[in-house]
Amino acid sequence: MDVTTTVDLTREAMMVALWIAAPALVTGMLVGLAIGLLQALTQIQDQTVAFVPKFLAMAAAMLFALPWVLQRLMVYTETLVTHIPDRLMGG
Template sequence: MSDADVTQIAIQTMMVAAKVAAPILLTALLVGFLISLFQAATQIQEATLSFVPKMIAVAIALLVTGNWVLSELVSFTHTLFDTLPRLLGRT
């Protein structure tokens, strides 16, 4: 296994991790921004006001995208396990 192979696997891993985390992180970012905008407009500075809606939105995002996330991770794992024997045999 060469350095290029390891680098390619690392790049693929980071891309899959970014794709899988994006829906949840973007949902939390959007809800947090909207809550902050609401807090700035109404001058309500309550810490729990941002936590509960963000937690609910993230849970909904997990329910909606959970199947896709799981299929992406399983697909990547199958691809990685199919590729590893070929890479290790090339020493």
């Protein structure tokens, strides 16, 4: 396995990880922004007020996106396993 193959595999793995984490991260960002705005308007500065709704929203987003995440992981794994011999042999 050469350096190019290693870099390509690492890049693919990082992109899959980014896509898998995206639903939770985007949901957490949007809910955090909304709660931050609400806290600024009401001057309530308690950390648990921001943590609990973000946690619940991110968990709900991951449950909602679970079929898509599993499908994405299965496609990536299948592609990786079927192409391992080609990549190891330099083809």
